Amino acid sequence: MVLTETVPLGRPSESPETTLARLRRLLDVSVALNALGDATRLLDYIARTTTEVLDCQAASILLFDEATGALRFEAATGEAGAALVGQEVPLSGSLAGTTFRENRILHAADADADVRRYQAADAATGFVTRSVLGVPMRIDGHPVGVLQALNPRRAAFDRADAEALLIVAAQAAVAIRNARHEAALRGAHERLAELDRLKTNFMSIASHELRTPITAVQGFGQILAEEVRGDLHSFAAAVVRAGDRMMDVVETIDVMAEAQGELGLHPGGLTALATILAEATSELAPHAVLALPPGPLLVDGDGRRLRLAVRNVVRNAVQFSGPEAPVRVSAEVAHGEIRVAVADRGRGLAAADLDRVFEAYVQVSNPDERDHEGLGVGLTVARAIVLQHGGRLWAESPGLGEGATFHVRLPLAAPGPGGDGAA
Template identity: 30%
Template structure:
């Protein structure tokens, strides 16, 4: 009887733990859905306002209105694509169109795409990219996405006048890409979880609340799908950060 009672107590405690875990998961799911809805709703407000004014806007203003709408639509598209990539990775459906390619032009295109944002932020950008070819077995679109996400984070969380540095080096049979910034840094509490989905450092949200906290999750999944690794480092709040991606060179 004593043994049976002990087993009943253990079972009851286990059931309580399972119920508490389920309740926490439900709360987290609700918070994530609210976050996603909020981020997808934000671009709709300017689109709706512009749509309501189109009939009364002078023809000279139409190109600017078109540009504003396109920018918001692109923002929504990036959010949806990131969400889909996280879903594909979690279900094993993430696919790459890999071929042997020179990664240097891809790096240069990613830098070019991020240059307008860096100029708008008055950031000082430097890059060290060797001129020789570095052949990678990879998906050109996904490789551009990896570097674009990392550079985009550096730009997003570096105050005006700050510094962003990109360097590309070789270590044996590995290509090493490093992005260093003098931005707001990452707290010690958040650092171990920065690649987890929907995780955002508290002081980062206060600095720039935009985004879902899945950009780095997508980076990790894409890098690992290419057989590489990615790590993030920071000495703490206000001390900048560094992200290092290693990718195997094509044999």
């Protein structure tokens, strides 16, 4: 018996109240399917609902397995339902396979006499299939499985049963697709999380392994710089500067490797920000204008990390300013905070890039014309450190070609019993 898909839902012998109750049940199915996210619970619910709505002895869901080229029972109700799950049904020589291959409703009123019946499933479970109504479960018009109802408790399945089964199958197909997408998304997130963990571990190990030889370079370079004269002194000083630069990179890797903004600050007590600003300016921008108020500008925090933040901001200003456009580093104390401004007359920033420059690996200039060194995370790290110390870091610029100013705000700390503190 072949049923078309444009059939009335009601039955001539059925009261309007009964038809309405069945419609409400189908609506409940739609609501429930949208609430279920777990694929196994979803399929079990679909099979149970089919049994209830069609008032039949059992129902089953078979999904197509691309690896084997067969249909496989994923859920089934009835006494033998659990035994069916996992069993395969061929596409040829089965009622379910015919429904899937021909992508249409199939009704076998006398299944025992139908040559297309696949008897192995009944033989394995002891279930006796008398009548089968099956419909394809479609996603974007293409069948992905089959929903079957077996052995109606009434005389026979009719067109109203076929229509109800089609509605459940359509709702189920959408729910299955959504569940698959969610599972794939979860898998991708888990894989990304694992890759991120591996990256973090690698960065931590790399920074640990690099720190010892760089410290040796710095120490021996400093000894040589103090002992030798002439050209050898300038060479040794260059080695010390290179060691300092490498140590900045290691510190940057440490910060980027630490998760969820927890920078692992070292409790260093009071830090003289004036000393950090003077040293960074002297080394990185020797021609810069430095304007600092009297006093050490004490900050309560990790001097090592604050040094890195300041150096990154100053280095950024130098990198994007030409020799004819000097950098100005200034500071003042107001309203219980230290206000630092690092201004340049370089390339400037468009309004849309004022916040983007603090994103990791973002280059607001043309990457093919990159003429500066660095990992591309200097400002990202600087902002993270400043925020960790209860401060703020932001950029201002009149526009492209007009230079930029980076503002740092940090809480001012009162001197402790030990004096002014040190960087």
